[in-house]
Amino acid sequence: MDKIEILDVKSQIIEDNDAAAAEVRDKLKKSNVFLVNLMASPGAGKTTFLKRTIEAIRDEYRVGVMEADVDCDVDARTISETGAKVIQLHTGGSCHMDAYMTEQGIDKLGMEDVDVVFLENVGNLVCPAEFDVGAAKKVMILSVPEGDDKPLKYPLMFSVSDLLLINKIDTMPVFDFNMDALREHVKELNPDMQIMPVSALNGDGFDAWISWLKEEIKNWRENR
Amino acid sequence: MDKIEILDVKSQIIEDNDAAAAEVRDKLKKSNVFLVNLMASPGAGKTTFLKRTIEAIRDEYRVGVMEADVDCDVDARTISETGAKVIQLHTGGSCHMDAYMTEQGIDKLGMEDVDVVFLENVGNLVCPAEFDVGAAKKVMILSVPEGDDKPLKYPLMFSVSDLLLINKIDTMPVFDFNMDALREHVKELNPDMQIMPVSALNGDGFDAWISWLKEEIKNWRENR
Numbered sequence: 001m002d003k004i005e006i007l008d009v010k011s012q013i014i015e016d017n018d019a020a021a022a023e024v025r026d027k028l029k030k031s032n033v034f035l036v037n038l039m040a041s042p043g044a045g046k047t048t049f050l051k052r053t054i055e056a057i058r059d060e061y062r063v064g065v066m067e068a069d070v071d072c073d074v075d076a077r078t079i080s081e082t083g084a085k086v087i088q089l090h091t092g093g094s095c096h097m098d099a100y101m102t103e104q105g106i107d108k109l110g111m112e113d114v115d116v117v118f119l120e121n122v123g124n125l126v127c128p129a130e131f132d133v134g135a136a137k138k139v140m141i142l143s144v145p146e147g148d149d150k151p152l153k154y155p156l157m158f159s160v161s162d163l164l165l166i167n168k169i170d171t172m173p174v175f176d177f178n179m180d181a182l183r184e185h186v187k188e189l190n191p192d193m194q195i196m197p198v199s200a201l202n203g204d205g206f207d208a209w210i211s212w213l214k215e216e217i218k219n220w221r222e223n224r
Numbered sequence: 225m226d227k228i229e230i231l232d233v234k235s236q237i238i239e240d241n242d243a244a245a246a247e248v249r250d251k252l253k254k255s256n257v258f259l260v261n262l263m264a265s266p267g268a269g270k271t272t273f274l275k276r277t278i279e280a281i282r283d284e285y286r287v288g289v290m291e292a293d294v295d296c297d298v299d300a301r302t303i304s305e306t307g308a309k310v311i312q313l314h315t316g317g318s319c320h321m322d323a324y325m326t327e328q329g330i331d332k333l334g335m336e337d338v339d340v341v342f343l344e345n346v347g348n349l350v351c352p353a354e355f356d357v358g359a360a361k362k363v364m365i366l367s368v369p370e371g372d373d374k375p376l377k378y379p380l381m382f383s384v385s386d387l388l389l390i391n392k393i394d395t396m397p398v399f400d401f402n403m404d405a406l407r408e409h410v411k412e413l414n415p416d417m418q419i420m421p422v423s424a425l426n427g428d429g430f431d432a433w434i435s436w437l438k439e440e441i442k443n444w445r446e447n448r
Contacts (some may be wrong), residue, residue: 021367041369042265042349042378070350071377093380095319095350123377124348125266126294127320145369145392146267152296153347154266156317174398 017131020099023136024106029224031065031111034217035119037097037135037218039157044143044178047075048202054082056210057116057223061217064114066105068073068097068122075120083144092094096127099134129161136220143168144177151185159189163196163212170199230339241355244323248330248358250274253448255335257288258441261321261359263303263381266347268367269391271299273424274342281340285441287389288338290329292321292346299344309338317334320351323358340441349378353385366393375409384412387420388435394423 028035040046047067054063056180068091076088077166087109089101089148102119109117119135121128140161142150145168151158158164166179172204183195194212198205252259264270271291278287287308292302292315300312311333313325321329326343333341343359345352364385367376369392375382382388388410390403407419417437422429 009294040349041370042374043367069377071379074373074376093350093354095348122350123265124319124350126317126346126348127351128316143267143369145367145395146265147299150266152298153293155295171369171395171398174395 016128017099018102021132021134023101024099025136027103027106028111028134029135032221032224033106033111033114034116034137034220035079035102035133035135036116036213037119037121037128037133037138038141039121039125039128039138039161040167041075041125041143041146042122042140044123044141044146045200046120046123046141047078048078048166049141049165049167049198050120051082052200052203053118053207053213054079054084056148056206057213058083060214061115062113064109064117066102066109066117066119068105068120069092070122075146091122095122095124097133098131099122102133102135125150125157129154129157129159135191137162139163139165139168141165142182144171144175147175148178148182148185151189155189158186158193161190161193163194163211164206165211166195166197166207167200169197169204170201228392229280232255243325244327245356245358248323248327250361251327251330252335252358252360256442256448257330257335257355258340258361258447259326259330260340260364261343261345261352261362262359262438263349263352263362263385264347264365264391265349265367265370266371268347269363269366269424270344272366273389273391273422274303274344275306276424276427276430276436277342277434277437278308280302280430281437282307284376284438285339286337288333288341290326290333290341290343292329292344292436294318294323294346308334315346319346319348319355321345321356322355326357326359349374349381352439353378353381353383361386361440363387363389365389365391366406368399371399372402372406372409375413377404379413382410384415385414386440387418389433390419390421391424393421393428394425399442417424
């Protein structure tokens with residue numbers, strides 16, 4: 001009997017996705033568009049965070065946003081108030097964005113009149129971490145109400161991200177959130193990752209985040 | 225040429241899972257064990273909620289807990305302080321529990337010395353909603369910091385659940401959470417679902433939740 005070929009479906013999916021992500025990355029470089037993959041739990045404050053971010057950078061960059069959700073368009077409507085170019089992506093029940101969906105998104109959004117694009121991924125700390133979408137940077141938001149133990153439970157997300165924003169720091173007095181413990185947990189997974197406390201509600205910490213973003217855009221443009 | 229058979233892999237996975245869930249349900253009925261599938265976002269307070277629940281019912285029922293996580297065992301350690309019988313399940317990267325994993329869990333936990341078992345599902349509002357694990361009841365927790373718009377974004381979870389608990393109501397003064405808007409959104413998806421505001425931190429609303437739970441256990445025992 002011939003040798004039976006075994007296909008590890010999950011590995012194959014990830015491998016195919018990585019190849020598609022490389023294509024997306026290449027396309028974005030050619031168009032000079034800096035893509036940020038923004039990942040977080042449901043309700044961590046991604047949309048409010050994005051709104052304030054766009055307001056802070058829109059004089060300098062033309063901003064595009066891809067809002068990925070299983071359903072509805074409330075986030076896209078909120079973001080459109082900033083004047084940013086925005087499209088809503090429905091994932092068809094999928095709990096994460098992959099590189100193929102991202103490519104469809106950027107083709108639909110159009111790359112000719114944007115400099116920076118944010119992909120607001122589906123609210124989920126598990127699968128979005130596994131799927132490279134071809135972004136220049138992966139930015140993760142953890143919110144104070146979620147607790148400081150999340151790196152223990154969702155290690156991959158903390159391992160693959162380039163920057164960790166701790167949002168809703170204005171609610172620190174109400175929650176038992178130990179920032180030192182959080183830093184210790186993260187350090188074990190991703191020793192070099194910067195951690196920035198922010199409040200999308202009142203703007204605390206945004207200067208540091210916006211500086212980081214501008215610096216990363218500058219470096220990326222020089223090296224692309 | 226012969227007709228090519230097409231397999232819709234996702235549908236087949238769900239179909240197979242449903243068959244496995246029916247087996248789990250049958251097994252639990254024979255053992256007279258009431259299984260609750262507890263679902264929520266990361267950081268919604270599932271573990272603190274479970275701890276207080278166990279303390280409220282342990283004189284009347286022998287409680288078992290299956291803690292499902294991608295990694296770590298912090299929740300299982302926390303729950304074990306209550307004296308409940310507890311096991312930690314690692315999902316091997318999966319963002320949800322399915323019926324096969326649940327069956328492995330109950331076999332390992334053992335059904336002979338428990339009356340009520342809680343499965344604390346992976347923190348995720350998407351895929352756990354799709355996978356029936358064979359539980360008698362599906363209970364969902366949404367926490368106030370996550371926001372009142374979550375039914376719009378994760379409709380399936382709100383549609384399939386039997387009870388919705390709004391946790392962390394002690395933080396209502398700090399967040400812009402509109403309970404009436406939440407009720408309206410939920411009503412469109414699941415008109416008959418009860419919504420109970422609770423605080424796992426201070427115990428507010430627990431009388432109603434514990435009454436609901438006891439009534440459901442009683443009904444299930446009478447009808448199984």
